[in-house]
Amino acid sequence: MKKIISTGFIAGAFLFAVASCGQQNDSVEQAQDVNEQQVENTPMEEQVDDASEFATEAASSGMLEVEAGNMAQKMAQNQQVKDFAKMMVADHTKANEELRQLAQSKNMMLPDSMSNEHRNKLDGLRDKKGADFDRDYMDLMVSSHEDAVEDFEEASRDLQDAEVQKFAADKLPKLREHLESARKLRDTVKK
Template identity: 40%
Template sequence: MKSKFILSALILSACVFQACKNTNRTSNDPDSLSTTMVDSAEMAKADSTGMHNIDTASFIQKAAIGGMMEVELGKLAQEKAKNSKVKEFGAMMVKDHTKVNEELKKLAQSSDVTLATSYPLKLKAQIEELKILTGDAFDKAYMKLMVEDHEKTIALFKNAAKSSDVNISKFAAKTLPSLEAHNKTAKGILASLK
């Protein structure tokens, strides 16, 4: 009886260990990414353990999807925004994130990571919601999304800047000041729209 209990405990432990090990794998399926950025549980785990070693493929995928969204929504803002500051912000997003996206493509190639070509369902829905809006409603919703998205992106890039992958940490550290400037500008524009 005692040996059956020990054997059962060992099997259960092995299953739990394997399940925990499998949860750290990265999927290249964009619909499996719940958001463009690192979720708060992942950030809390990284901060509490002192481990800031985000998976290279995960970072590249999340950053690429976020960058792709910034460019698409920037173009949309240039077309639909009523406020000239919102239009200018959209143009800046297209210009700056197109440049970052090109650098990210090179990083993905050197890291042997295949980039997603479509958005997760949640982001598709957000983009479609913005496309329906017009005038002041569009301006406010777009700028609110830009503040929220840049805050998540900054958290992702700060974490990646501490990665043991030298290429990831250099890229993230180099890109962070621009992201922080975008966020500051977005907050200012959003505040002026209220």
């Protein structure tokens, strides 16, 4: 009897450990792992790994922009914030689709959901209301676009994959425009 109980306890602990590990491994990391395994030990490994890292992070960031924008259209108090959110949803939905098509043409897997980091940022907005929501949403839009501009600038300069490099370069002007608008609107809602 003791043996059955202890075996059951060990099996339960093992299942808990496996489940816990699965929660830490987010969809961006999983997509990157799949992409890396496809080209492991080939001459294209470094080029594909770099393009995959950029594309999976960009996909996650784009999902954050769309989901946060949808939330802001419902929860924002300021009409300018709602209008900005509507623009984020439209522009990033379009960019996400273009990235999906590019990745598909390259047999590159993208995440099916945003990274844990991006999910945590989005979750931080859920309990906010009114002017607090507006300020926090606009702070998030500034910081996420600062990160995106930096990532897309680097990709447009340094990636060896010409098509992914071109995608990054083509999206930079719109991202810079978003960042400038977000900064101005953040300053407005903080007053």
